[in-house]
Amino acid sequence: METELKNTPTTAAETQSMADNTGEQTMGGKAVPEVKMQAEDLNLWYGDTQALHSINLEMYAREVTALIGPSGCGKSTFLRCLNRMNDLIPQVRLEGRVSLDGEDIYDHSVDVVQLRTFVGMVFQKPNPFPKSIYENIAYAPRLHGTGTSRSELDDLVESSLKRAGLWNEVADRLDTPGTELSGGQQQRLCIARAIAVNPEVILMDEPASALDPLATATVEELIHELKDNYTIVIVTHNLQQAARVAGYTAFFHMGKVVEYNDTDTLFTNPREQRTEDYITGRFG
């Protein structure tokens, strides 16, 4: 387990079985969910301004964790810490620990490129590559050598599109550019693209905020289905959405996690006044 990130990617079956082995333990009769990713005392600075203040957060395997909070509170920043996309931003400084299955992802021996095949990401604005639908999905597996033969790739493209619920809509035009799809379809293509790499965690930064209500509903449904196989962390401004899709919700405010609980409790019975103010729309 400890060397997982440094090795070549494992197959779906292997990772699945590994996950099963470490499976859910029971503690005092109550099921304690398995921790997939964990942030411990995480601080982050953009230059001199601190954007995250000692964040402690556990994200559970095969659960959807929603990050909510007012604009600028550091949700996206935190999300980017989980697959080290912040590395791309100059002047970012980070302290603390983020782990995937207990392994520190900021350890100097970790290969960032490898990490990102375990932790995929879907962005706010759909950003398919300006290539064909097929290429959008086949690109990364081919690059990482997980799919090599044409038939292997064909299968992968089909299964990824099916999982993303897009197969029926695009099966007959896989060679048209991904950029020619509708916004909602593009976003599902991006999700399919992320799935094709066979990640264990999928990060989503407001994945539905650029979509109309119908497309949003489709994407939400998809997230709901994906949760059976993947650990999902989603940033959203839409509280109903968080309530609908997430098992756990963290409320961020000014770079701190104010409250973190299972979604039902957080929405119906918040501990903190600030959380209550936020979810009842008294500030935002």
Next chain:
Amino acid sequence: MQRRLTGSASDPRIRARYRRETRFKAYTVTALFVAFAIIVAFFADIISQGYTAFWRTEIQVTLDYNERAERIGRFAINEDLREIVSRGAVRGIPLEIRNNPELAGTTHERWVPVYSRIDQYFKGKEALPPELEQQVLQLKEAGVIRSTFNWAFFTAGDSKLPELAGIFSAAVGSIFVLFVTLMFAFPIGVLSAIYLEEFAPDNKLTQAIEVNINNLAAVPSIIFGLLGLAVFINTFGVPRSSALVGGLTLGLMTLPIIIISTRAALRAVPDPIRLGAFAMGCSRWQVVRDHVLPLSLPGILTGTIIGLAQAMGETAPLIIVGMIAYIPEAPSSIFESATVLPAQVFTWASEPRKAFMEKTAAGIIVLLAILLTLNATAVLLRRKFERRW
């Protein structure tokens, strides 16, 4: 009903406003007209001066490969035509006979070019002494003088005889020079731009480099000639006047243009595409190779073509590295002495003989045609592949 929207025409302030508007518009239209008129006048002048160079006057003569012609070609022509036939047309006869002794003693009917003076006379550009004029007019009557398309202008090199001078050697020189420029400036320019745009940290050093590159693009081209002379010829011993030194010198000049346009093309690729690729686990090089470069290639090529077009029309730096030279034979390698099209135009323009005037203008026409083609290619390329995100 009170009408509030009409009747303002009588308001003096509004009328004054309309007047000013009309006057300003008139200024702008006039400016455009002047600019356009200058361009039209320029093209009309060049074309009217130069088009005659694409035609030449020929005379049908009997070439007699007699004994005297074995030593001096002029003796192959009838005595009274020696003033009319171009010296260059018969110059090669002794060599011809030496290479093929069977020719000795034979005669041949041939169309050969006439003296430039007579050519110019038929083009209405120069007068002839009355006697000679009489003679050529009679020959014309007899049908042994004709005007044909001047293929030689495109297939021959420079010559001291205007009726034989062509642009071929200069064109070959230009191609060699541009080839060297491209080979030198394109890889270095594109790679530098990729480094600056995709890899380099944004710090004082890279900012300084950026400012310097932008300034480099504004340096007068003759300075690059001095640099080329000092570096390539004096330090590295590259042969003077060669296409190699010319191409390298122009490469120095084209480099900033390619860097700047490549950076612009790279910057036009939206960041979400890069982020998307990074999030898929691409390394930086894979992001550049698979996503950024394919999308920016048309822009890069456009910039390169524009840079090359600019290099192609450049003369000043080439004068300094010795590329203004009399080159009758096209060079066969980049190490031989060569000249380029604009330098050829320059050489002809400084010829005192009137017959070179039309050559100058024709050279300019060819140069302009090539430059327009290059620029049109660049524009088409940009149009065709222009993307909006």
